[in-house]
Amino acid sequence: MKSAFILIECQNEWLSPKGKLHGLIEDRDLFTLSIGNIEKCLKHARDQKMLVGHVGLRFQKGYPELANGKSGLNKAIPTFGTFPLNEFGSQFYNPFQPMDSEFVVTGRTGASGFSGSNLDIWLRNNKIENIYLVGYATHVCVESTFREAHDKGYNPILITDAGSAFNKNQQEYVVENIVHHFGECVTTAEFLKTE
Numbered sequence: 001m002k003s004a005f006i007l008i009e010c011q012n013e014w015l016s017p018k019g020k021l022h023g024l025i026e027d028r029d030l031f032t033l034s035i036g037n038i039e040k041c042l043k044h045a046r047d048q049k050m051l052v053g054h055v056g057l058r059f060q061k062g063y064p065e066l067a068n069g070k071s072g073l074n075k076a077i078p079t080f081g082t083f084p085l086n087e088f089g090s091q092f093y094n095p096f097q098p099m100d101s102e103f104v105v106t107g108r109t110g111a112s113g114f115s116g117s118n119l120d121i122w123l124r125n126n127k128i129e130n131i132y133l134v135g136y137a138t139h140v141c142v143e144s145t146f147r148e149a150h151d152k153g154y155n156p157i158l159i160t161d162a163g164s165a166f167n168k169n170q171q172e173y174v175v176e177n178i179v180h181h182f183g184e185c186v187t188t189a190e191f192l193k194t195e
Contacts, residue, residue: 001129001155003194005045006053007096008113008135008142008163010038013057013082015093020082021136026167037162037188038134039095044192051126052102055113055135055145057083058090065109065116073111073140111144120152130155132191134162139170147182156183159191 013019015035025031045052059065063078077083083090098104109116123131131154135142142163149156158179165171179185 002051002127003130003132004051004053004123004126004128005041005132006055006113006119006134006145007038007042008055008133008145009057009137010054010093010096010135011056011083011089012091012093013089014136015096016088019089020080024166025164027164027171030168030171031164034134034136034162034164035095037159041132041134041159041162041188041191042096044194045132046099048195050132051128052099053105053119053122054092054096054098054102055105055108055117055119056090056092057108057141058085059083060085111141112148113141113145114148114152115144123154128154130157132157132159132186134159136163137170138163138165139174140165143174143178146179150182158183158185160185160187162188162191 014021016022059077066074066078069075069078092098103122105113105117105119107117113119131149133142133146133156146156146158160175175185
């Protein structure tokens, strides 16, 4: 089966100490481990010539995409001013800069990487079946993408230690209670053995 490696929100807003979400991370060890593991996984995916896709968030000035958001992320993102288009927070974090041959998803407006974006058409046109997911935050946007990938007929595989939630409890809840309903999971060590 043909596979793709998908990075969710490996952007400065999360990963740079200057990012607005960086300071909200409660479990620093989990978070730091995830960054190193994503680097290892990305190198492996590239070495294996796996298709690589970068899913970020970027909103136009004033957040017209989320106009009148009353709750959840649609309210929180404009309130905190995260992921503004062409500004520092929305740029990909340095170790995860896309290569010219890699796909940068555009048009995304919701928690799932598929929401409003060109991710699905790219995956389908490249006949992808397995989707390896890493990134932030495990219990929000990664989980939303994982669930929707399943519902669209893909086989999503979460790399459990190559991403982070705000704390260990949130991370473990997804791995122990959500994953088996919608796909599979592997560790970084297991992913590094894939061909």
